[in-house]
Structures are given as structure tokens and as C-alpha cells.
Amino acid sequence: MELSHIEHIGIAVKSIDEARKYYEGILGLTCYAVEEVKDQRVKTAFFKIGQTKIELLESTDPEGPVGKFIEKKGEGIHHIAFATKGIEGVLQDLDASGVNLIDKTPRKGAEGLDIAFLHPKSTYGVLTEICEDKNK
Amino acid sequence: MELSHIEHIGIAVKSIDEARKYYEGILGLTCYAVEEVKDQRVKTAFFKIGQTKIELLESTDPEGPVGKFIEKKGEGIHHIAFATKGIEGVLQDLDASGVNLIDKTPRKGAEGLDIAFLHPKSTYGVLTEICEDKNK
Numbered sequence: 001m002e003l004s005h006i007e008h009i010g011i012a013v014k015s016i017d018e019a020r021k022y023y024e025g026i027l028g029l030t031c032y033a034v035e036e037v038k039d040q041r042v043k044t045a046f047f048k049i050g051q052t053k054i055e056l057l058e059s060t061d062p063e064g065p066v067g068k069f070i071e072k073k074g075e076g077i078h079h080i081a082f083a084t085k086g087i088e089g090v091l092q093d094l095d096a097s098g099v100n101l102i103d104k105t106p107r108k109g110a111e112g113l114d115i116a117f118l119h120p121k122s123t124y125g126v127l128t129e130i131c132e133d134k135n136k
Numbered sequence: 137m138e139l140s141h142i143e144h145i146g147i148a149v150k151s152i153d154e155a156r157k158y159y160e161g162i163l164g165l166t167c168y169a170v171e172e173v174k175d176q177r178v179k180t181a182f183f184k185i186g187q188t189k190i191e192l193l194e195s196t197d198p199e200g201p202v203g204k205f206i207e208k209k210g211e212g213i214h215h216i217a218f219a220t221k222g223i224e225g226v227l228q229d230l231d232a233s234g235v236n237l238i239d240k241t242p243r244k245g246a247e248g249l250d251i252a253f254l255h256p257k258s259t260y261g262v263l264t265e266i267c268e269d270k271n272k
């Protein structure tokens with residue numbers, strides 16, 4: 001299994017407009033894209049830093065996964081995503097190793113990536129995403 | 137303020153020996169260092185992936201910061217660390233911007249880095265570390 005880098009860190013926030021004041025105005029990062037991901041019931045905002053993106057996640061539905069996360073835990077780091085090649089094979093390997101896959105096959109995420117989530121029960125508490133940019 | 141990349145992601149685990157089975161045996165990362173940081177009351181284990189390190193944190197004291205984190209929230213992502221140059225100036229800028237600094241001046245962290253933490257109340261729920269490797 002080849003994981004090349006941290007593709008992004010997902011951070012749950014109540015309001016992207018509010019949190020941007022910190023990430024842009026104070027940390028000096030640049031938001032290069034805002035995108036709604038309807039099947040995840042989130043609005044996302046992306047900032048690049050080195051190889052990695054910060055992905056702010058604002059819920060568009062209190063019953064969606066990020067809405068529930070914030071209700072239970074408050075704002076904070078939601079998940080980390082590893083970049084890979086050949087995501088289908090990686091998921092098969094993880095499944096064979098006993099990792100509990102939330103997505104057994106890849107689906108489309110923000111920025112057109114193929115993505116799949118691993119259940120935190122199998123990853124020592126870390127909601128983990130595997131993703132591949134097949135346009136690269 | 138120049139933040140160049142995500143230096144590391146700190147992940148709180150109950151047992152580094154257990155969690156290594158996942159990070160090494162399943163994800164295929166290599167643990168290149170294990171180090172105790174006495175003033176933080178943790179044992180750390182480092183894995184490199186691209187520009188970023190995964191830093192597993194095992195508490196050596198239930199009353200220490202990671203021990204309390206796990207008791208309250210369970211295992212999971214504990215903090216993210218941004219790499220910078222000129223950390224003293226960066227901290228002054230953050231202070232002037234109204235960010236609540238846990239460390240007003242840098243102290244020594246794992247791997248000999250100069251580090252300082254920002255309070256999650258000022259950073260939309262994300263315990264954030266700023267660090268500089270002055271040997272580079």
C-alpha cells in the first residue's frame with residue numbers, strides 16, 4: 001500500500017465565513033475554492049499549505065455527519081485524508097486486514113477526488129479518508 | 137507570517153505499541169523515532185509521510201495533557217502543527233491579532249524543535265502548534 005502524503009485535514013466549523021477570518025486574516029492562508037458537497041451535506045472551503053490542504057467543513061444540515069459531529073464534540077479536527085494511487089486495491093487490502101470500511105468502494109468527494117472513509121473504531125479513533133486524484 | 141507546511145499531526149493513543157500495528161502493519165508507514173517528552177508527560181512515536189509527520193502521543197501520566205484528553209474525548213487527533221521560520225515574530229504577530237497563546241515564547245518540543253501552542257478557543261476548536269526547526 002502506497003500512501004504518498006497527507007492530502008488534506010478536514011476541520012468542522014460552525015461558519016466558514018467566521019473561520020476564514022482566522023485562516024486568511026491571521027494565519028495568512030488563501031482560500032482557493034468553496035464547494036458544496038451535497039451528499040455529505042456540507043459546504044467546504046479549501047486552503048493549500050505545502051502538500052496539504054486545510055478543508056473547512058460547514059454543515060448544511062443539522063442531521064448530516066458534520067452537523068452531528070459539531071453537536072456532539074464542538075468545532076475541531078474532523079478527519080485526515082491520505083493520498084494514494086490505485087484506491088480500489090488499497091481498499092481491498094485494508095478490508096483484508098480487518099479494517100472497518102465506511103465506504104467499501106470509492107465515491108466522489110470534493111474537488112472530484114475518489115474517496116473512501118475508514119471507521120475510527122479500526123483506526124485508533126481517527127476518522128480516516130483515503131483518496132486519489134485520478135486526474136493527476 | 138509564513139507557514140510553509142503541516143509539520144505534523146499529533147494523535148493521542150492509549151498505547152503506541154498497539155497503534156503501531158495499524159500505522160506500520162496496515163498503512164505501511166515506518167516508525168523512525170520514539171522519544172519521551174517529559175515536560176509534556178508523553179511518549180511519542182514518529183512516522184513520516186510526504187512533508188508531514190504523524191506523531192503518536194501516549195500519556196505517561198493520567199494527569200498530563202494527553203492523559204486528560206483521552207479520558208475526556210477518547211483516542212483521536214489531538215493537534216496540528218504548522219512549520220514556520222522566525223517563530224518568535226510569528227508568536228508576536230498572533231498575540232497582536234488577539235490569538236490566545238498557551239506559550240507566549242517558544243519552548244523545546246520533540247525532535248529538538250522550538251514549539252508553541254495556540255489555545256483552541258482562538259482557533260475554532262483546533263489545538264494548534266507553531267514550530268520551527270532551527271537546525272534547518
